[in-house]
Amino acid sequence: MVTVTRYDVTLLVNGLPLIQIELKRRGIELKEAFNQINRYHRHSFGAGNALFQYVQLFVISNGVNTKYYANNRHQDFKQTFFWADEDNTPITRLEAFADAFLEKCFVSKMIAKYVVLHESDQVLMVLRPYQYYAVERILDRVMKGRKNGYIWHTTGSGKTLTSFKASQVIVENPKVAKVVFVVDRADLDYQTTKEFNYFSPGSVDGTDNTTALVDQMADPDTKLVVTTIQKLNTAITRERHAAAMEALKDERIVFVFDECHRSQFGDTHKNIVAFFSKAQMFGFTGTPILKENAIGKRTTANLFEECLHRYVITDAIRDENVLRFSVGNPPEI
Numbered sequence: 001m002v003t004v005t006r007y008d009v010t011l012l013v014n015g016l017p018l019i020q021i022e023l024k025r026r027g028i029e030l031k032e033a034f035n036q037i038n039r040y041h042r043h044s045f046g047a048g049n050a051l052f053q054y055v056q057l058f059v060i061s062n063g064v065n066t067k068y069y070a071n072n073r074h075q076d077f078k079q080t081f082f083w084a085d086e087d088n089t090p091i092t093r094l095e096a097f098a099d100a101f102l103e104k105c106f107v108s109k110m111i112a113k114y115v116v117l118h119e120s121d122q123v124l125m126v127l128r129p130y131q132y133y134a135v136e137r138i139l140d141r142v143m144k145g146r147k148n149g150y151i152w153h154t155t156g157s158g159k160t161l162t163s164f165k166a167s168q169v170i171v172e173n174p175k176v177a178k179v180v181f182v183v184d185r186a187d188l189d190y191q192t193t194k195e196f197n198y199f200s201p202g203s204v205d206g207t208d209n210t211t212a213l214v215d216q217m218a219d220p221d222t223k224l225v226v227t228t229i230q231k232l233n234t235a236i237t238r239e240r241h242a243a244a245m246e247a248l249k250d251e252r253i254v255f256v257f258d259e260c261h262r263s264q265f266g267d268t269h270k271n272i273v274a275f276f277s278k279a280q281m282f283g284f285t286g287t288p289i290l291k292e293n294a295i296g297k298r299t300t301a302n303l304f305e306e307c308l309h310r311y312v313i314t315d316a317i318r319d320e321n322v323l324r325f326s327v328g329n330p331p332e333i
Contacts, residue, residue, distance in 0.1 A: 007022075007040070007052075008021055009021035009023065010052075011102070013107075013111065017051060018055060018056045018057065019055065019057045019058075019102075019111075020037070020055045020057075020059070021058075021059040021060075021061070022034075022058065022061075023061055023062075023094075025063075026062055026063045026064055027062070028062050030060055030062055030065050030067060030080075031077055033060035034060055034080060037060065038073070040052075041073045056111050056115050056124065056126075057070060057071065057107075059101075060080065061094045061097070063093070064092065064093060064094075065082075065092050066083075066092055066093065066097040067080040067082055068080070068081060068101065069126065070115060070123075072123040072125075074123065081128050081129070082319070083097055083129050084129040085100075085129075088129070088130060088310075088315045090319075110126070110127075110132075114127040114132055114135075114165065116161065116164075127165065128158065130309065130311035130315070131153075131157075131161060134166070134309040135162060135165050135166045135169065137149065138151070138166045138282055139169055141282075142173060142254060142280065143173070146278065146280045147306070148281040148304045148306075149282055149283075149304055149305055149307070149308040150282065150283035150304035150305075150306075150307055150308065151282070151283070151285070151307075151308055151309050152285060152288050152307050152312065153284065153286060153309070154286045154311060154322065155322075156316065157286075157311055157316055157322075158321075159286075160195050162284070163181060163258065164196050166256065166282070167196075167224055168224070170254050175252060176254055178217070178223055178224075178225065178253045179224050179225070179253075179255075180226075180227065180232070180255050180256070181224070181225070181227075181256045182229050182232055182255055182256065182258065183226070183228055183229070183259070184228065184229055184258065184259055192226050192258065196226060204224055204225070204226045209231070210235050210241065211241075213225070213232065213235050214245060217245065218244045218245070229257075233268045233271055233272075236276075237271055245275075249276060250277050250278060251278065253278065254280045254281075255276075255280070255281045255282070256283075256284070257281065257284065259284065259286070282304070282308075283303070283304045285300060
């Protein structure tokens with residue numbers, strides 16, 4: 001006896017089934033659609049010529065609530081996402097989701113640019129809406145000029161994936177000589193390099209010391225560098241590195257600073273701006289320095305100009321990306 005499986009809706013991109021949509025009646029829990037796709041994974045996606053193994057994205061909806069997620073047979077329901085507008089307002093109804101997310105040019109861009117293979121785990125990942133908007137705003141700045149900017153995304157919201165994707169796409173711009181991702185501590189230097197290489201093996205060589213950093217900076221074939229702000233400052237201020245670094249002074253280099261609220265209020269920021277005549281700077285932070293909590297008279301906006309996108313703690317709590325706060329006396333253990 002042959003079991004015939006009829007999928008609800010399949011979207012073909014260049015003839016390949018890259019988007020699969022599972023629909024349920026109103027009132028049915030969305031997780032039922034998620035479980036249905038998991039059953040397809042077990043019983044039919046690999047059948048025959050396995051054409052449906054090319055699926056990149058799944059969409060599940062009961063009309064009122066609609067979510068999307070990457071094709072990963074080990075996916076948890078917590079890794080399904082609502083789409084949202086730039087102000088982080090969720091777009092839940094199927095009709096509105098289809099207009100915003102399934103528009104042919106937009107969904108093609110999502111698949112081509114914003115579905116990422118995590119090489120270490122061999123699973124697909126897709127950017128959440130706020131990650132997408134952050135990367136797009138940074139890319140827009142790079143394309144249109146050399147203005148700076150910063151991203152205010154709360155802690156725990158997936159900043160590493162966002163910053164990797166931004167760095168990866170900026171590197172593809174032929175007008176940019178190099179992208180330098182700058183962290184504050186050596187342990188973060190190692191961790192970030194490792195995580196970047198999970199997404200794209202060999203994309204980043206670790207910088208064990210300042211001499212190694214200078215060699216990478218001087219190498220035209222090394223387009224993406226991860227280093228600490230301390231090593232970067234040493235590279236541009238010590239006389240022994242001056243000859244190797246001199247050729248980079250007028251190159252267009254994009255700097256992406258991790259946790260920029262911690263490391264940018266000393267002389268190092270001034271040194272970088274003074275040394276690189278065409279530097280373009282972007283910062284990521286979960287806790288920016290605003291006028292209300294400014295150190296002296298300097299704020300994050302003073303250093304990085306405009307906030308390009310916000311995803312704050314209240315957004316993350318609503319989306320269940322972080323745990324809620326417990327206000328009051330702690331419970332007894």
